[in-house]
Amino acid sequence: xxxxxxxxxxxxxxxxxxxxxxxxxxxxxxxxxxxxxxxxxxxxxxxxxxxxxxxxxxxxxxxxxxxxxxxxxxxxxxxxxxxxxxxxxxxxxxxxxxxxxxxxxxxxxxxxxxxxxxxxxxxxxxxxxxxxxxxxxxxxxxxxxxxxxxxxxxxxxxxxxxxxxxxxxxxxxxxxxxxxxxxxxxxxxxxxxxxxxxxxxxxxxxxxxxxxxxxxxxxxxxxxxxxxxxxxxxxxxxxxxxxxxxxxxxxxxxxxxxxxxxxxxxxxxxxxxxxxxxxxxxxxxxxxxxxxxxxxxxxxxxxxxxxxxxxxxxxxxxxxxxxxxxxxxxxxxxxxxxxxxxxxxxxxxxxxxxxxxxxxxxxxxxxxxxxxxxxxxxxxxxxxxxxxxxxxxxxxxxxxxxxxxxxxxxxxxxxxxxxxxxxxxxxxxxxxxxxxxxxxxxxxxxxxxxxxxxxxxxxxxxxxxxxxxxxxxxxxxxxxxxxxxxxxxxxxxxxxxxxxx
Ligand code: F6P
Numbered sequence: 284x285x286x287x288x289x290x291x292x293x294x295x296x297x298x299x300x301x302x303x304x305x306x307x308x309x310x311x312x313x314x315x316x317x318x319x320x321x322x323x324x325x326x327x328x329x330x331x332x333x334x335x336x337x338x339x340x341x342x343x344x345x346x347x348x349x350x351x352x353x354x355x356x357x358x359x360x361x362x363x364x365x366x367x368x369x370x371x372x373x374x375x376x377x378x379x380x381x382x383x384x385x386x387x388x389x390x391x392x393x394x395x396x397x398x399x400x401x402x403x404x405x406x407x408x409x410x411x412x413x414x415x416x417x418x419x420x421x422x423x424x425x426x427x428x429x430x431x432x433x434x435x436x437x438x439x440x441x442x443x444x445x446x447x448x449x450x451x452x453x454x455x456x457x458x459x460x461x462x463x464x465x466x467x468x469x470x471x472x473x474x475x476x477x478x479x480x481x482x483x484x485x486x487x488x489x490x491x492x493x494x495x496x497x498x499x500x501x502x503x504x505x506x507x508x509x510x511x512x513x514x515x516x517x518x519x520x521x522x523x524x525x526x527x528x529x530x531x532x533x534x535x536x537x538x539x540x541x542x543x544x545x546x547x548x549x550x551x552x553x554x555x556x557x558x559x560x561x562x563x564x565x566x567x568x569x570x571x572x573x574x575x576x577x578x579x580x581x582x583x584x585x586x587x588x589x590x591x592x593x594x595x596x597x598x599x600x601x602x603x604x605x606x607x608x609x610x611x612x613x614x615x616x617x618x619x620x621x622x623x624x625x626x627x628x629x630x631x632x633x634x635x636x637x638x639x640x641x642x643x644x645x646x647x648x649x650x651x652x653x654x655x656x657x658x659x660x661x662x663x664x665x666x667x668x669x670x671x672x673x674x675x676x677x678x679x680x681x682x683x684x685x686x687x688x689x690x691x692x693x694x695x696x697x698x699x700x701x702x703x704x705x706x707x708x709x710x711x712x713x714x715x716x717x718x719x720x721x722x723x724x725x726x727x728x729x730x731x732x733x734x735x736x737x738x739x740x741x742x743x744x745x746x747x748x749x750x751x752x753x754x755x756x757x758x759x760x761x762x763x764x765x766x767x768x769x770x771x772x773x774x775x776x777x778x779x780x781x782x783x784x
Contacts, residue, residue: 289629290347290743291586294339299331299588301708302693318573321559321726322717325573329693330580330660330710331588337570340579343741344569352740357565359383363526363747364623370747371526372732375534376558376725378565383524387535390523394536397501397521398543401464406499410439411458413484414540416468416503417444417476419529422611423728424468426604427533427541430724431549433601433670440544443484446476451483460491465500466540470529472502472509475756481513503536528747530612531732549721556725564733574733580660580712581738585631590658594648595638598665598685601719605664606638609731616735616746623745632742638662642684653692653705661711663689664727668718689713 289295306312306328316328344350356362359369359380374383375391401409414424421444428440443454465484469477481500488496502510503521510520521536533541534554542550560573569575584590597605617633639648641663652659665685669678688711695707716723739746761767768779 290343290741291630294343294586297335297339297587300333302329302331302710305331305333318571318576320563320573321556322723323726324715325577326713327576327580329689330712331583332580336583337579341569347741347743349569349737349740353565356736363745365745365748369526370528370531371524372528372531372534373561375527376554376561378558378561383526386524390521390536394521394539394542395547398547401543406464408462409464410462412440412540412543413443413454413458413463413465414440414468415443415465415477415480415484417474418611419532420468420470420477420537422608423533424538424541426608427538427553428544429604430601430719431545431721440540443480444476446479451480455484455487460488461493463499466503467500468503468537470505470532472504472506472513501539503539530615552721553725556722557729560726560729560733574730575737577734578737578741581634582741584658584660584710585634588658590634590660592635592637593660593662594652595636595662595664596641596644598641598663598681599670599719600640601670602664603640606636610636612731613735615749617739617742617744618751619744622743628742632744633738641688642681645684645688649688652709661692662714663711664714666716666719670719
């Protein structure tokens with residue numbers, strides 16, 4: 284099939300102006316390329332965005348109908364065209380289409396009532412939660428708990444995602460089977476890992492003498508019929524809307540274990556923070572719109588400069604899980620080769636997202652960022668208010684390191700010895716939160732969702748399906764039947780034989 288019309292054809296003929304030149308002629312540059320929203324400052328001044336690129340992107344946004352697609356998202360139109368449904372995560376934050384908002388409010392009410400019942404003793408003593416789920420059914424809740432849960436709450440949450448039996452041991456070891464509540468989270472309630480791990484958790488409780496293990500399971504799913512068939516009583520099922528994609532689902536009932544452990548008020552603040560970002564994304568003109576500017580910068584590097592990856596470094600331990608959360612959000616959404624009409628893309632789609640925490644990463648991967656041959660746009664995420672009880676000197680050192688890395692990437696340094704020279708002109712953006720709380724975290728995560736959506740519209744792809752994960756699952760299922768092994772390729776057959784499967 285011939286490649287589709289290339290929205291970036293003209294853009295690709297441009298050259299990026301070196302960063303020092305962009306700063307030299309423009310005293311307003313930092314302000315022009317910074318946006319403040321919901322307690323977060325976003326700064327793209329150390330990227331190569333300039334008036335020429337912004338003009339090109341404005342034209343591409345116009346041609347791709349970004350403003351209209353944004354409205355379609357909020358008004359509950361079918362934006363997930365390959366699966367024929369709306370994407371309703373914004374409704375979980377009370378935004379957009381009134382019918383979806385009402386449905387989300389009803390499911391939040393159900394969550395809240397169950398939390399009240401648990402706190403009121405309906406499940407006896409509850410000392411811990413075993414949250415079972417994978418991908419979007421685990422990464423979001425785990426990030427919330429790790430970011431906001433330090434030193435709070437009496438109920439500890441253990442996350443079980445991997446199908447590896449060691450993960451079952453690791454997650455159940457800290458828990459008491461008699462006083463644990465199991466939250467089985469699966470949008471489809473068909474995911475092999477989650478169902479196998481749920482069986483393992485039931486066995487763990489049964490073996491410890493728990494009389495009614497099923498009675499201590501709460502199922503969170505968009506497919507209640509499958510949970511009922513599994514044996515979970517309807518009264519302990521928290522449904523959510525089919526239009527909420529897994530990687531966009533932490534705002535829905537999927538956030539139940541986090542809401543239980545962190546408190547309902549915190550969960551509501553998270554939703555309010557996300558709603559503030561929703562309003563910004565929906566109502567702000569594109570040239571001052573944080574998710575849109577971020578998408579422009581991302582696409583400048585993938586489409587114009589040929590960058591294949593982008594790196595995110597959290598300069599705050601509370602955000603250490605952010606890079607892995609973003610890997611699913613960005614790569615499962617925009618890692619596609621065809622547009623929404625099924626035609627091949629003319630150029631690259633999403634960059635590969637990777638990253639880590641600062642300052643650890645400085646002593647591991649920053650060598651390549653400063654002197655390697657790859658162009659890697661870097662995103663620094665830091666928090667002004669410290670979250671530790673240590674000497675404030677630690678936090679000041681952390682922030683100083685963060686800002687110094689961005690400055691060094693950009694400035695570089697000449698040296699007579701080429702091995703000691705830094706070319707500079709290496710781009711970075713900085714996201715600086717006033718403080719890390721439920722509101723700013725909600726706004727930050729909603730920012731990333733909308734950035735993915737804006738990039739998808741510009742690329743012409745559907746960010747809400749993920750058919751690419753299906754083939755491997757199908758083949759793993761086929762291998763359940765040893766006879767089927769014969770139909771696999773020679774290399775796979777040899778591995779199966781060697782492992783004695
Ligand atoms: O395999 C990918 C995926 O479908 C993700 O999109 C999803 O977040 C994850 O699996 C878990 O799916 P479910 O919530 O249906 O168990």
